[in-house]
Amino acid sequence: MPRKLLKFLILFDNTSLLYFPGQFLSGRVLIELQDNTAALGLHFHVVGEGVVRVQTHRQERVYDKENYIDFRMRLLGEPGQGPSMLSPGIHSFPFKLGLPSGLPSTFLGKHGWVQYYCKTALREPNGLTHKNQQVFIVMNPIDLNLEPGIFRNISGQETFKCEVEHKFGVSCVGSGAVVCRVTLDRGGYVPGESIGVSASVSNRSRITIRSTKAALTETITYMARGKIVQVEKRELTVLTKGKIRPGGKDEWINEKLYIPPLPPTNLRGCHLIRINYDVFFIVDPSGLQKEVKLQLPILMATYPLKTGDDDNSLKAGTHYPSTLPIFRPWLEEKPL
Incomplete structure (x- = not known):
């Protein structure tokens, strides 16, 4: 037929x-x-x-x-x-x-x-x-230029700072603490950019710090019937530095965490799935001491900040909505 x-x-x-x-x-x-x-x-x-x-x-x-x-x-x-x-x-x-x-x-x-x-x-x-x-x-775009003022300074460019200071005492060895300050170059980014991480770690304790680490993480929260039913966390990009001996100090100066192609922060308009991004700075002490983990939430957007010189231009290397990542099998290789 x-x-x-x-x-x-x-x-x-x-x-x-x-x-x-x-x-x-x-x-x-x-x-x-x-x-x-x-x-x-x-x-x-x-x-x-x-x-x-x-x-x-x-x-x-x-x-x-x-x-x-x-x-x-x-x-x-x-x-x-x-x-x-x-x-x-x-x-x-x-x-x-x-x-x-x-x-x-x-x-x-x-x-x-x-x-x-x-x-x-x-x-x-x-x-x-x-x-x-x-x-x-x-694609429901997020434009960093239209976000609240916490993501912009008065001049409209450069530093978007998040700064944290954390101290912990080491009771088993008497006095002493580790003092850590972390600063990001700003609070919002688009895929293809790099996050500038600066940090100061001062080891005033009597134990050795095995390593310090900065990690960009993604957290996907699934909701059903008004309750959280599943949470996925992944490390996307990691930078690590080595030992800090007692009395020692280490400095991170604008170290770069690259941002791969990612969906934007949250799915605005969706009440079942939430997407959040954070930069964690982790100090890992030796022995049985608990690690120090500093969390700095960031906004993942689709349009980058404009500076006075490039209002009508696109930054080289950044990813725009036409590269919206639908399937991301590479993430399955890096569970947190």
Whole structure:
């Protein structure tokens, strides 16, 4: 029996498949037929959803879902009417709709996702239904230039400082402490940039510091039914320095932590998945002493800060929304 349906495609006008909230999603459903074909209807459905699916240690499955887009329309046919006859050749059925503002960015994780896609179905009177589906990407950008003033100084450039001082006494050896101050060059970044880490570690105790370490970490929190059901933590980039003997001191001067391609901080508009980034500075003492861990939260954005000289230019090496990382298998190699 010859095949009637030669092509059945969803084609977007934007071939990059990348959209921002508030933009128009437009394109066409293209059908190519070899023979006359009766059709009861051509249905078109746009879906945006957030899903969390976790299997607990007790082998229980926890599931939750929220919808961001649920738009349905008929591109051919009306309810209650008879079939339409489509002639051989190519038929094009356009669609266009405005995406809501405030949509969360596309994200695919191990235990949940935010996903956007279009589905279309061509129904024949004999009960046969042809289906197709096409994913598109939504990026809800975070622009560091539009964030609250804590990420900008008066001049609009240079230092965005987070500074912490932590002391701990070593009771088993009498008096003494380790004093640690850590400063980041700012509080917000975009992938492709590097975080400048400066630190001063003064060992006033009688024990040896085995190492100091700075680490960029990602924390993904999955929620279901109002509760946290899974948390993933990963070290993304690490810098390490060696021993500091009793009475010694070490200085970190603008050491660079590179930021790989990453989704932005949080999924704004999504209530099931949270993404946070931190720089941890860790002092690891010898013996049975507990490590000192200083946590400095940072904002991961999609548009970098502009300086007075480059308002209309893009920084070389930074990653912009067109490189939104959807699949990130390399992260599985670095569990925390």
